[in-house]
Amino acid sequence: MxxxxxxxxxxxxxxxxxxxxxxxxxxxxxxxxxxxxxxxxxxxxxxxxxxxxxxxxxxxxxxxxxxxxxxxAPPPEPEVVEAQPSPRIAETDHAELPQAADFERTPSFLRRAMSIVWRAGVKPVNAGDLNSAAS
The missing domain is CATH 1.10.10 (Arc Repressor Mutant, subunit A)
Structure with a gap:
């Protein structure tokens, strides 16, 4: 036993x-x-x-x-590398930057596109011309 x-x-x-x-x-x-x-x-x-x-x-x-x-155990903390200071951007003269008044004199996108079409010699289409199509 x-x-x-x-x-x-x-x-x-x-x-x-x-x-x-x-x-x-x-x-x-x-x-x-x-x-x-x-x-x-x-x-x-x-x-x-x-x-x-x-x-x-x-x-x-x-x-x-x-x-x-x-x-x-938790992994060791990563080594902290101090950031290098970024180079300073040269101060710009604000007089050289475009002002709001400059944009008022600029033609709109549509106006610029139409001027290209007119210079190319394309005649604008009138609504009356579309109604006179041959039936």
């Missing part, structure tokens, strides 16, 4: 180690002692003391906790 009990204890220990590794890999625990505490008091696993006593398990848990924290 002791073989059944031994198998159960081996299964409990294996399950405890697997769960300890899962907790360590989560990145929420600092070291093996934090994992053991979580197993014992948060999960109610009484066999956790065996983890603390086994130096190889302690080393693995410590290593896995550190690796998981490194993976879950």
């Amino acid at each position: 002791s073989t059944g009990h031994d198998n159960l204890e081996a299964w409990k220990r294996q399950r405890t180690v697997e769960l300890a590794f899962e907790l360590a890999d989560s990145g929420r625990y600092e070291n093996f002692a934090d994992v053991a505490y979580a197993l014992q008091f948060e999960r109610g696993m009484a066999t956790t003391q065996a983890l603390i006593d086994d130096p190889e398990i302690r080393r693995l848990l410590k290593e896995r906790c550190g690796d998981a924290r490194e993976r879950s």
Whole structure:
């Protein structure tokens, strides 16, 4: 009957180690002692003391906790490069810029288009000419 009990204890220990590794890999625990505490008091696993006593398990848990924290740490802030001052644009003399009065003397787009047509010798169409078409 002791073989059944031994198998159960081996299964409990294996399950405890697997769960300890899962907790360590989560990145929420600092070291093996934090994992053991979580197993014992948060999960109610009484066999956790065996983890603390086994130096190889302690080393693995410590290593896995550190690796998981490194993976879950936020990436470093990008280096801030100070912007170079932009070259100043030469001040312009506002007298050289077009004024509103300049635009009043400019012919409209339609007036410019019609002047091109008239210069080309195209005779404007009168409404009376359209009515005299042959029937």
